[in-house]
Amino acid sequence: MDTRAYFPSRRGFLKGLAVGAGGYALGSFLIHPNEAMGQSIESYLEKVPMETRWNLAAGGFVRWQADFSKKLLEKEGREKFQEQSKKIYYAAGSANKGLADRLGFTGSDAKSAAIIIPAVLTIWYGSNTKFEIEETTAEKARVKCTNCAFWNYVQAQKITDDICSAKSRYYWEAFAKAINPKLTSTFVKAKPLGDSVCEWVLELKT
Numbered sequence: 001m002d003t004r005a006y007f008p009s010r011r012g013f014l015k016g017l018a019v020g021a022g023g024y025a026l027g028s029f030l031i032h033p034n035e036a037m038g039q040s041i042e043s044y045l046e047k048v049p050m051e052t053r054w055n056l057a058a059g060g061f062v063r064w065q066a067d068f069s070k071k072l073l074e075k076e077g078r079e080k081f082q083e084q085s086k087k088i089y090y091a092a093g094s095a096n097k098g099l100a101d102r103l104g105f106t107g108s109d110a111k112s113a114a115i116i117i118p119a120v121l122t123i124w125y126g127s128n129t130k131f132e133i134e135e136t137t138a139e140k141a142r143v144k145c146t147n148c149a150f151w152n153y154v155q156a157q158k159i160t161d162d163i164c165s166a167k168s169r170y171y172w173e174a175f176a177k178a179i180n181p182k183l184t185s186t187f188v189k190a191k192p193l194g195d196s197v198c199e200w201v202l203e204l205k206t
Helices: 009-032 033-037 039-045 050-102 110-125 147-158 164-180
Strands: 128-134 142-148 185-187 198-204
Touching: 009 110, 050 110, 050 147, 050 164, 110 128, 110 164, 110 185, 110 198, 164 185, 164 198
Parallel strands: none
Antiparallel strands: 128 142, 142 198, 185 198
16 A cells, blocks of 8 residues: 555655645735734824824825815806805804814804914814914904925915915805804905915904
8 A cells, every 4th residue: 555645754744734724824914914914003193293194194185175176166157166165164164163162162252263263274274284373362363374294285286276365265255153143254465466474453443
């Protein structure tokens, strides 16, 4: 009887063992990739600073918003673009008051609004968006945007049409009114119109 079929050589046995072990390891990897590699989704996420995650998400939102606005203007023309922007950003400004409430951003005067609105905008646009607050009293506050992720993206894409002013004007107006019906927001400076900064004046009417 040929015993080679039943009793392979030592080399053959070790080779078969190695192949079997490799197959088992591969099978384990396919079934339990996290355990096999000693990694997990969480372990990878822990390597990414929270601010980096935030800015990546905000960057996607900025790109979507700018591309949407550009296409809306090209399709509808300036007059209808203004009308649609008013509807869209009045709704957004009003809705973001609810977001501010959930985040615990409180206050109902001009000084509070000058903090709340830029804080919410920074959440949407990322930490690279910077504001400066001037002339802060309960009755009146002046806010400047010194660095805007939306404007930076528009410039990088060489978009020459003004797709920003209407958005900024109506969003701030609606947000201020939602904070306090007696609050007004006036858009006094805009980068798309040639100013060095975008600027709003918030006033509490008596």
